[in-house]
Amino acid sequence: MSNNSLVQNALNWRYAVKKFDAHRKISAADWTTLKESLRLSPSSYGLQPWKFIVVENNDLRKQLKEVSWNQSQVTDCSHYVVLTYREKVDAEFIQTNMAKIAQVRGVNLDELKGFEKAITGDLIHGPRAKVIETWAQRQVYIAMGFLLETAALLGIDSTPMEGLDPAAYDTLLGLNNSGWKTVAAVALGYRHAEDPFQNNKKVRFDEAEIFEVK
Amino acid sequence: MSNNSLVQNALNWRYAVKKFDAHRKISAADWTTLKESLRLSPSSYGLQPWKFIVVENNDLRKQLKEVSWNQSQVTDCSHYVVLTYREKVDAEFIQTNMAKIAQVRGVNLDELKGFEKAITGDLIHGPRAKVIETWAQRQVYIAMGFLLETAALLGIDSTPMEGLDPAAYDTLLGLNNSGWKTVAAVALGYRHAEDPFQNNKKVRFDEAEIFEVK
Numbered sequence: 001m002s003n004n005s006l007v008q009n010a011l012n013w014r015y016a017v018k019k020f021d022a023h024r025k026i027s028a029a030d031w032t033t034l035k036e037s038l039r040l041s042p043s044s045y046g047l048q049p050w051k052f053i054v055v056e057n058n059d060l061r062k063q064l065k066e067v068s069w070n071q072s073q074v075t076d077c078s079h080y081v082v083l084t085y086r087e088k089v090d091a092e093f094i095q096t097n098m099a100k101i102a103q104v105r106g107v108n109l110d111e112l113k114g115f116e117k118a119i120t121g122d123l124i125h126g127p128r129a130k131v132i133e134t135w136a137q138r139q140v141y142i143a144m145g146f147l148l149e150t151a152a153l154l155g156i157d158s159t160p161m162e163g164l165d166p167a168a169y170d171t172l173l174g175l176n177n178s179g180w181k182t183v184a185a186v187a188l189g190y191r192h193a194e195d196p197f198q199n200n201k202k203v204r205f206d207e208a209e210i211f212e213v214k
Numbered sequence: 215m216s217n218n219s220l221v222q223n224a225l226n227w228r229y230a231v232k233k234f235d236a237h238r239k240i241s242a243a244d245w246t247t248l249k250e251s252l253r254l255s256p257s258s259y260g261l262q263p264w265k266f267i268v269v270e271n272n273d274l275r276k277q278l279k280e281v282s283w284n285q286s287q288v289t290d291c292s293h294y295v296v297l298t299y300r301e302k303v304d305a306e307f308i309q310t311n312m313a314k315i316a317q318v319r320g321v322n323l324d325e326l327k328g329f330e331k332a333i334t335g336d337l338i339h340g341p342r343a344k345v346i347e348t349w350a351q352r353q354v355y356i357a358m359g360f361l362l363e364t365a366a367l368l369g370i371d372s373t374p375m376e377g378l379d380p381a382a383y384d385t386l387l388g389l390n391n392s393g394w395k396t397v398a399a400v401a402l403g404y405r406h407a408e409d410p411f412q413n414n415k416k417v418r419f420d421e422a423e424i425f426e427v428k
Contacts, residue, residue: 003220003247003367003368003369004243004244004246004247004368006217006367007247007250007251007364007367007368008247008250008254011250011251011254011360012254014256016256016260029218030218032218033217033218033221033222035421035425036221036222036225037221037225037363038424039418039419039421039424040222040225040226040416040418041359042228042230042362042374044374044376046230046417048418048419048424050424051424051425051426052424052425052426053425053426053427053428054425054426054427054428055427055428056427056428057428060428100417100418100419101417104415104416104417105414105415105417134348134351137348137352138351138352138355138397139355141352141353141355141356141358141359142355142356142358142359142362142374143359144355144356144359145255145355145356145357145358145359145360145362145363146225146359146362146363148256148356148359148360149251149359149360149363149364150221150363153217153220153221153367154217154218154221155217160256160258160356162258173428183352200319201318201319202254202318203260203314203315203318203319204253204254204262204314205253205262205314207249207253210252210253210262210264210265210266211249211265211266211267211268212265212266212267212268213267213268213270214267214268214269214270214271214274214387
């Protein structure tokens with residue numbers, strides 16, 4: 001099968017699961033690829049303004065469910081990942097990034113001063129400073145896209161979750177004053193044989209309705 | 215090759231191209247899959263608050279380049295896609311969506327009244343109304359993720375572009391008062407053999423730095 005068919009089949013197969021099979025777990029090999037998809041996601045300037053919280057504790061999952069419109073996916077899925085973003089992109093965070101570049105590429109921090117200055121000028125002192133939370137959230141959504149597409153390619157079901165109370169999540173996850181804030185979550189696992197939503201025809205606008213050529 | 219290796223190899227292979235090979239074009243089959251990846255992307259409530267503008271006109275590309283920090287990707291890539299979001303999610307847009315569901319699934323519009331009311335209550339009259347532009351932008355970024363991951367899987371290079379003047383794009387693309395606004399763009403095609411950035415080691419935080427288990 002060509003990669004064209006592979007991708008198209010996977011994306012047509014996926015849907016937002018309403019009822020997971022609570023007994024089926026994602027394998028270690030697949031979970032590694034899912035985590036790598038988040039980790040390798042691109043972001044503006046490569047800053048990676050994200051942290052991913054994997055909730056394994058069942059009591060915590062039950063509490064999160066209560067502030068997630070009581071949706072069963074929170075407790076029934078195999079892996080529940082809360083996506084958080086960097087609340088404030090400050091000099092410290094940018095320096096952490098520069099240190100990482102220096103470490104990975106074996107370059108001197110001094111050589112990165114120009115790049116650091118460009119980022120600082122844009123995100124801390126520039127026009128984007130005013131919308132920095134929005135900016136960071138958007139980067140996290142690229143990672144969400146990577147996670148969801150990879151899941152589909154591996155035959156793993158998923159549900160992107162926006163129907164949740166981010167402030168309540170922050171409290172339950174101990175994120176207050178951590179610099180990280182909840183923006184969404186993704187439930188991963190396997191659809192229950194009885195989830196009726198899997199039989200719904202996928203609804204999307206036609207190509208002509210959403211594409212324009214200029 | 216298992217899909218695990220396929221995905222991991224593709225995501226490690228991709229990088230943000232700085233210099234495209236202006237002579238190589240994406241094939242029709244690959245372009246279809248790229249468009250399908252955008253079209254099939256998930257979004258909150260399935261509302262698809264996006265429109266994708268494919269810029270083929272060379273003069274227009276030159277003008278866009280001037281308001282994109284003069285980055286050569288705009289003119290040298292094979293396919294240049296501007297991602298726009300729905301500025302205002304209003305009753306009309308929600309009804310367009312309901313009509314689409316009714317058409318695709320062959321159900322009566324009346325059966326969708328409850329769903330429509332839930333969406334309206336959340337996005338038009340609820341707390342999310344205040345952040346509706348941010349909400350719509352985030353959905354578009356899921357689609358950006360799908361586009362970028364699919365490109366990598368097909369061996370197609372890409373550059374996500376945030377370094378652009380959205381207001382100038384709106385004017386050049388004739389979007390003013392259209393209900394759609396530019397948020398970002400993606401350049402797609404093939405890396406130039408001489409793009410030095412392809413030799414840089416990919417910089418990402420380690421798994422332990424961005425994942426937390428609770």
